[in-house]
Amino acid sequence: MTTKPTLKVRSLPGYEPDIGRALWCLEDVRSNLTKRLKGISQNELDRKIGSRQSIGSLLYHIAYVEAGWLYGEVMEQEAWDTEIEELFPLDGWPDGNLIHVVGDSIETHLHRLNKVRETLLIHFRSMNLEDWRRARVLDEYDVTPEWVIYHLIEHEAHHRGQIFQLLREIRGD
Numbered sequence: 001m002t003t004k005p006t007l008k009v010r011s012l013p014g015y016e017p018d019i020g021r022a023l024w025c026l027e028d029v030r031s032n033l034t035k036r037l038k039g040i041s042q043n044e045l046d047r048k049i050g051s052r053q054s055i056g057s058l059l060y061h062i063a064y065v066e067a068g069w070l071y072g073e074v075m076e077q078e079a080w081d082t083e084i085e086e087l088f089p090l091d092g093w094p095d096g097n098l099i100h101v102v103g104d105s106i107e108t109h110l111h112r113l114n115k116v117r118e119t120l121l122i123h124f125r126s127m128n129l130e131d132w133r134r135a136r137v138l139d140e141y142d143v144t145p146e147w148v149i150y151h152l153i154e155h156e157a158h159h160r161g162q163i164f165q166l167l168r169e170i171r172g173d
Helices: 019-035 044-046 055-074 105-125 144-169
Strands: none
Touching: 019 044, 019 144, 044 105, 044 144, 055 105, 055 144, 105 144
C-alpha cells in the first residue's frame, strides 16, 4: 500500500504564520526551478532560440527583479547593499529589454539567486503583520510587502515556465 502525498501550503518556521506561508510558496517555486537546472550545461544556459531570452538571462532577471522589489518597494531604499549590488555587474534592462547574459556559470547564477533570496528571507523574519500589510507610498503606486511576495511568486513561476520550455526545446524533449 502506497501512501499518497498531502499537498498543502506550509509556513516557513520562524516567521509570522501568514508571512511564512507566502514565503513557503516563494521557496517552493524556487525549489522546483533549481531541481530542474541540475546538470545544465554552459551551452544550454547561454543559448538563445530566435528572439527569446537565454536561460542564463532569465535567471539573472529573476534575481535582479527580486532584489529591486525588496530594496525599492519593501525596504524603501534607493540603494542596494554593496554585497547585493556586486552580484549585478550589468543593468537588468538598459534599453527596456532584458540584458543578454553570457558566460555566467550555473554556480554563479545559483549563488546570485540564493544570496538575494537569503537577504529577502532575513528581512521578512523580523516583519510583523502590521508591516506586512502596510502600504509603501511611492510615486507610481502604493504597495504592500504582502503584494510584493505575491508578485515575486507569479514572476518567478512565469519565467520558470519559460526556462522549462527552453530546456525542452534545446534538449529536444
